[in-house]
Amino acid sequence: MKRMPWHIAVFLAPAVLVYSVFSALPLLDTLRLGFYATTDTGSTHFAGLSNYLTILTDPAWSAAFWNAMWNNCKFFFIHLLIQNPIGLVLATLLSLKGLKGARHYRTLIFLPTLLSVVIIGFIWQLILSPLWGVSEGLMAKVGLGDYFAPWLGQESSALITLALISVWQFVGIPMMLIYAALLAVPEDIVEAAHVEGASAWRIFWEIKLPLILPTLGLVTILTFVGNFNAFDLIYSVKGAIAGPNYSTDILGTLFYRTFFGYQSQVGSPTMGAAVATLMFLVILAGVGTYFYFVQRKLTRYEL
Template sequence: MHKPRSRRRWHIAVFLAPAVLVYSAVMILPLFDTLRLSLFTEGPEGRVFAGLANFRTLFGDPNWSRQFWNALANNFWFFLIHMAVQNPIGIALAAILSAPGLRLAGFYRSAIFIPTILSFVIVGFAWKLILSPIWGIAPSMLDAVGLKSWFAPWLGREETALTTLALISVWQFVGIPMMLIYAALLSIPDEILEAAECDGVTGWSAFWKIKLPLILPSIGIISILTFVANFNAFDLIYAAQGALAGPNFSSDILGTFLYRTFFGFQLQLGDPYMGSAIASAMFAVILVGVCIYLFGIQTRIRRYQL
């Protein structure tokens, strides 16, 4: 029998090539080019190498660093609200939806998931109208239940603008953790639950003691997805508050700060070099966050063979 001389399996390379090429061209190359661009600056004769000067400006010059830390702190608050509100609600909804005997489960599932597929611009605009002190339905709805005094122009106040926007984003995206957890819950075999029932573990305690440990890896994935999405967020804030992320930069997050710097705004001319420096800093923040998760948490989550 003839034995092939080479055991190299060319087909692997051939099949991988399209994805690798496309991904490299549209993701990897621009990413590294952005990192490279952050080391340059505008000289009298065009682009000149500047080393880490842009980062020194970003972290050393109070005009820049104040904006950067403000944006980063706002970003953490944005993320915290999502973790504290979006994910618990998502898990609770999934738990309720997967409960046997719930009628119209399919309808609820779709209704809650629909906002996720809406455009940020529509969501931002719709909520701005709902919360508008002039035409909005929020003041009159509160008035109908006698709570008119609770209403405030939330999007226009420094103390409440960012939290309001974070909650709008939660409203939009609560369907995603719900769907992922729902799928994880469905994959738990009935035998386990039945066995637990025989041992007297039912209802809520079945959820806490049996289901929750089994879906913990999914919750981990959702957390990291939320982290990455939140630190890359830009659209909703831009659609609702504009590039200056008012009032007084209280809703400014890294995405809007990057946009203002890179593309310029009104009389401020765009600065692609400082913009790249901010983009690199964002990349670093996300990279560190993901690494902490991967090495610190992911490896410690106990997995059960189902």
């Protein structure tokens, strides 16, 4: 059996150590803690699947969990159907030859992703405020004042508004990933298509798009993982209670309230670990489904 060269082990050791201490071990301990229950005295004992049965079937817990799950799904689909197509369009436009100021446009679009989510949430909360925000006045100047509403304060629109704020902030990430993939498309193929008289739309649809499908799949799965791990924007704008009336509650905020407690709700590390484990299983199922049904087809397509 061939042994690993010592210098490879030396260079890998710091990364393996950091990953093990700060990612792998906490994950394993969270999975373990989800099988325990906490008594009134603060002691823990093995409880098997009782925490999970409580979360999924007990009306006092299941209503909050499935509400957060449904909100998380809506949060993800808004990003999938709005953010990623906009990123594709922007990347396609910025990859056009001869576009003046393309570098400045890329910088300006990507700039919000570098800002803190807390800052973004606070700024947009001020902009959309019906008391001192500027959005109502700006809409009135263009004749849309009658359509203004306190979107962050209504159950029907609060989650959608927060999702659109997140889209505005992070659209630069799929844009840059797709832009890099478009730059990697062989130029001789595109030039040959031009010589054959193909239009720009046909070149994009029949040549560039099939070649960047693996990148689009990667963007999709990154969007899925990122949105089902979302927490900071909802918390910075709506707090842990995720109002109004839990209409913006997602799995991240539900986990926070369950683990640490909030207002009259007493925190429970074991129940919080169970919620975190369910979040992990949802993400794992989504990633596994993507690799099994999508990535294999894309790999065969590339071959």
